[in-house]
């Protein structure tokens with residue numbers, strides 16, 4: 171049984187004060203039967219860590235570089251994040267792939283460095299509208315999954331995949347329940363081939379792309395949808411907690 175995992179990606183939003191307020195509001199309302207995480211901007215992570223200390227809320231980061239230390243001006247390493255209490259880090263988010271032009275080799279090195287540092291990569295995969303329309307969705311997803319190396323990543327509890335169709339992120343357009351389930355099932359199948367069935371059955375696969383309180387229950391009811399990666403709706407405690415509570419109602 172996979173525990174549902176709802177994570178909020180705050181992107182480049184909020185202030186130090188509003189980050190602390192939002193984190194506190196979420197931390198005090200987490201149900202026991204779901205995992206919940208937030209990924210604030212780097213500069214607020216330490217303040218948020220203090221604000222939520224002692225709670226069940228998991229702290230995440232939106233990115234990390236692929237080296238532990240050194241002359242990489244402006245970058246932040248996985249061990250530095252670990253030092254602040256971070257547990258998970260996003261890799262391959264579509265905004266980094268498509269706006270910041272991160273190539274697959276860099277995404278791959280980042281994911282492996284994050285895992286090697288003892289953190290959990292939330293590895294984002296997803297097709298553009300053009301790729302969907304030209305029937306390349308599954309091929310794109312497979313190659314993005316292959317950025318992960320089964321010889322390095324061996325603990326299924328320390329890997330999360332987020333299926334985020336690029337055309338659904340921040341657009342208000344959501345994948346249908348069937349579209350999400352079809353790709354999630356394909357992701358599990360591909361992981362079975364890359365690792366094995368037991369490993370694939372344990373990895374949680376989140377859906378991301380305009381998930382909100384109104385569509386969360388039906389998306390989260392799909393058999394291979396194990397949670398959500400939430401952008402816009404994660405910036406207000408009411409909408410984020412409504413999604414968390416939808417996941418809790420579906421969980422034993």
Ligand code: PEP
Nearest residue numbers: 339340378379380401402
């Ligand atoms: C995201 O950026 O990961 C995301 C899912 O954003 P939104 O929920 O705003 O579509």
